[in-house]
Amino acid sequence: MRQRNDDGQAVINAKSSRQQGIELGGVSIFRHDASGHFLDRIEAKSATLEPGYWRLEEARFYASGVAAVERDVFRMSTTLTAAQVGESFATPETVPFWQLSSYIDTAEKAGLAATGYRLQYYQLLAQPFYLVAMVLLAASVSLRFFRFGGVQKIVLGGIGAGFLLYVMAKVTGDLSKAGLLGPMTAAGLPPAVGGVTGLIALLYQEDG
Secondary structure, X not given: OEXXXXXXXXXXXXXXXXXXXXXXXXXXXXXXXXXXXXXXXXXXXXXXXXXXXXXXXXXXXXXXXXXXXXXXXXXEEOOOOHHHHXXXXXXXXXXXHHHHHHHHHHHHHOOXXXXXXXXXXXXXXXXXXXXXXXXXXXXXXXXXXXXXXXXXXXXXXHHHHHHHHHHHHHHHHHHHHOOOOOHHHHHHHHHHHHXXXXXXXXXXXXXX
């Protein structure tokens, strides 16, 4: 994660975390001044977030042209709160819809990827269109066959249409998380394709 204050910014990496990022293990911190110039690197056994600072245990400081300095305990100031760090470590699926916007802002300020939160936000917005697409697909594989029999076609057609819509949603979601597709496009493409396909099939079957 990344934190900023008046003195500059620090990039915090950790091999492990507990309590949603409140306790970190195997910590490496890269500190820069307000102009973005590198200051030093801190290696610490652990870091614990306290009110207003990170408490670093067994910290070692590395800077250019200076011998390494060791400190048993070091307090590094921070503006991050426990709630903000915890929000940054929350999975998108567990965040309520009305709080996703604030989670996106918090993740970006902490230097974390907010793509998952944006994708979840747009997917929830597109949920009504998913329902419309499912209704159109269901109608296209059931109405005509129901009048003339063909129960097997109804079942197989409905299962196939639903499966394809689900696969498309998963594929576009993975492409978005990989940075190959925008979150809005990834969320809107499956219901759009499903709705158009169902509408065309329905009109074709019910023609005349």
